[in-house]
Amino acid sequence: MQDKVWIFDTTLRDGEQALKASLTEDDKLQLAHAISRLNVDVMEVGFPVSSPADFRAVQRIANEVQGPIICGLARAVSKDIEACGEALKGAQRARIHTFIATSPLHLEHKLRMTLAEATDMAVQAISQARQYTNDVEFSCEDAGRTPHDDLCYVVERAIAAGASTINLPDTVGYVTPDEYAAMIRYLKVHVSNIDQARLSVHCHNDLGLAVANSIAAVQAGARQIECTINGIGERAGNCSLEEVAMIMKMRQDHLQVHSDIRSEEIYRASRQVAKICNMPVQPNKAIVGENAFAHSSGIHQDGVLKAQNTYEIMSPESVGVPNNQLNMTSRSGRHVIEHRLSELGYQGGDYDMDSLYASFLELADQKGTVYDYDLEAIIYFNQITDKDDYYQLQFVNSASNSQSVASSTIGLSIAGEQRQEAATGNGPVEASFAAIARLTGMAVEVIEYNLDATGQGASSLGQVDIIAQYQGRTYHGAGLAADIVEASVRAMIRVYNIIHRAQQVSSLKQQQRKAG
Numbered sequence: 025m026q027d028k029v030w031i032f033d034t035t036l037r038d039g040e041q042a043l044k045a046s047l048t049e050d051d052k053l054q055l056a057h058a059i060s061r062l063n064v065d066v067m068e069v070g071f072p073v074s075s076p077a078d079f080r081a082v083q084r085i086a087n088e089v090q091g092p093i094i095c096g097l098a099r100a101v102s103k104d105i106e107a108c109g110e111a112l113k114g115a116q117r118a119r120i121h122t123f124i125a126t127s128p129l130h131l132e133h134k135l136r137m138t139l140a141e142a143t144d145m146a147v148q149a150i151s152q153a154r155q156y157t158n159d160v161e162f163s164c165e166d167a168g169r170t171p172h173d174d175l176c177y178v179v180e181r182a183i184a185a186g187a188s189t190i191n192l193p194d195t196v197g198y199v200t201p202d203e204y205a206a207m208i209r210y211l212k213v214h215v216s217n218i219d220q221a222r223l224s225v226h227c228h229n230d231l232g233l234a235v236a237n238s239i240a241a242v243q244a245g246a247r248q249i250e251c252t253i254n255g256i257g258e259r260a261g262n263c264s265l266e267e268v269a270m271i272m273k274m275r276q277d278h279l280q281v282h283s284d285i286r287s288e289e290i291y292r293a294s295r296q297v298a299k300i301c302n303m304p305v306q307p308n309k310a311i312v313g314e315n316a317f318a319h320s321s322g323i324h325q326d327g328v329l330k331a332q333n334t335y336e337i338m339s340p341e342s343v344g345v346p347n348n349q350l351n352m353t354s355r356s357g358r359h360v361i362e363h364r365l366s367e368l369g370y371q372g373g374d375y376d377m378d379s380l381y382a383s384f385l386e387l388a389d390q391k392g393t394v395y396d397y398d399l400e401a402i403i404y405f406n407q408i409t410d411k412d413d414y415y416q417l418q419f420v421n422s423a424s425n426s427q428s429v430a431s432s433t434i435g436l437s438i439a440g441e442q443r444q445e446a447a448t449g450n451g452p453v454e455a456s457f458a459a460i461a462r463l464t465g466m467a468v469e470v471i472e473y474n475l476d477a478t479g480q481g482a483s484s485l486g487q488v489d490i491i492a493q494y495q496g497r498t499y500h501g502a503g504l505a506a507d508i509v510e511a512s513v514r515a516m517i518r519v520y521n522i523i524h525r526a527q528q529v530s531s532l533k534q535q536q537r538k539a540g
């Protein structure tokens with residue numbers, strides 16, 4: 025029988041500590057539902073004594089979110105335990121997590137007390153917490169830098185006082201996997217009552233070892249991993265939930281343990297955390313990064329088309345990503361182009377691969393990723409240049425202030441004819457997009473809008489990237505300008521030009537079909 029490893033999610037506590045703006049009660053509640061859908065065992069949702077808003081957020085989650093054990097954090101002081109116990113009262117299953125630092129460095133400089141004094145405070149806090157719930161977790165903060173025998177002393181007394189989970193955090197992400205595993209083994213041998221508690225690990229990623237350390241600890245006998253979605257958390261972050269969950273799923277054969285995480289929910293939860301916390305996920309992040317299931321080089325794309333597992337150890341669907349992605353770039357080869365065109369309904373005789381590939385490389389070198397509609401345009405027009413764009417921007421004139429709705433007038437040259445339209449909106453960008461929609465007579469739906477600054481300080485340029493949908497097809501446009509409204513308008517006009525080109529392609533296709 026394989027052992028279960030508990031997943032203790034601390035996105036809403038440790039994860040939230042690192043955000044530029046704290047989460048609101050509503051944000052926390054929404055994320056708590058997403059985390060609960062993952063089927064985590066425990067969800068640490070706040071530090072109730074820290075602010076009235078955090079107290080209310082913990083209270084609401086405890087009252088409203090079913091499923092996981094709901095946990096709050098408290099220092100080893102009476103008022104923290106009391107706030108935590110009160111906030112958690114509505115939970116079906118509540119856990120109080122209390123902690124105190126045990127490393128010589130923290131004891132001497134931060135707490136200014138001895139190990140024995142800190143241990144007495146821990147014991148008192150655990151006893152007080154037990155008056156609210158039987159489920160009490162105790163953490164030796166900075167365990168990674170605490171001598172093993174000191175840990176044994178504190179842990180033995182904490183368990184005797186009633187802690188049923190003992191957490192040994194590598195608070196500053198300092199230890200290596202072998203050291204961490206050795207620490208767990210040492211405690212298992214030298215703490216007489218260790219069998220009365222579940223051993224937990226909580227790793228930070230300062231040296232990029234949080235996941236490796238957590239897995240090493242599990243191999244040494246730990247049975248709870250504390251982690252966060254997307255690995256967010258103090259400084260370089262915490263151990264990433266999606267990574268440890270997938271390691272245990274994909275390497276059950278080797279590790280002989282499992283978790284109960286519903287992996288198909290991972291991608292959705294990750295997206296929600298990134299959006300609500302305003303913490304974008306790096307594209308190359310394992311499991312949930314934009315590129316995690318994307319193949320960009322010809323040799324890999326050829327392999328994946330022949331057998332997916334040549335370059336994929338898990339399926340995108342297993343973590344809730346709809347499907348893998350074959351990016352067409354200047355590193356792609358003919359196989360992937362042929363594959364994409366056949367998906368679009370073209371046969372080998374419809375184009376000359378050698379000349380198509382030469383134009384494709386030229387375009388890819390210029391713009392990076394080449395999309396379906398670019399490929400089709402190469403087939404029909406051979407070359408793609410911006411010179412002959414159907415829609416060309418003449419001017420943007422927008423006005424906005426904090427007291428009234430924004431307005432914008434856009435001047436376009438449409439197939440050589442000068443036209444202008446005005447519209448209002450919640451902001452100047454929305455007003456400009458509404459004016460463009462009037463001018464073109466087409467309502468394009470913006471799915472994603474990203475604004476980035478390139479360059480430095482006041483002289484930086486705004487770059488806007490838009491992903492938009494029109495009649496069920498997705499289009500991409502980018503615009504660069506010193507003024508961010510103009511950059512947005514340029515990106516949007518790019519989208520309309522691509523749509524126009526795609527429409528031309530489809531009418532040429534129809535004519536060919538009729539003729540043939």
Ligand SMILES: CC(=O)SCCNC(=O)CCNC(=O)[C@H](O)C(C)(C)COP(=O)(O)OP(=O)(O)OC[C@H]1O[C@@H](n2cnc3c(N)ncnc32)[C@H](O)[C@@H]1OP(=O)(O)O
Nearest residue numbers: 041071073074075099100101123124125134135165195258
């Ligand atoms: C490793 C971790 O992630 S621990 C969790 C970190 N998270 C947070 O700190 C977020 C929430 N924190 C807060 O809202 C505030 O820091 C509060 C409400 C907890 C305390 O605020 P303040 O009373 O103003 O104290 P402040 O934060 O400046 O200093 C911390 C105090 O707690 C003490 N302390 C720190 N950890 C503990 C502990 N586990 N048990 C008891 N006392 C502790 C410190 O020694 C210091 O005490 P001092 O004032 O006697 O020197």
Ligand SMILES: CC(C)C(=O)C(=O)O
Nearest residue numbers: 123163165166193195
């Ligand atoms: C409160 C504890 C568990 C913590 O976050 C840490 O030590 O990193």
Ligand SMILES: [Mg+2]
Nearest residue numbers: 038195226258
């Ligand atoms: Mg931490």
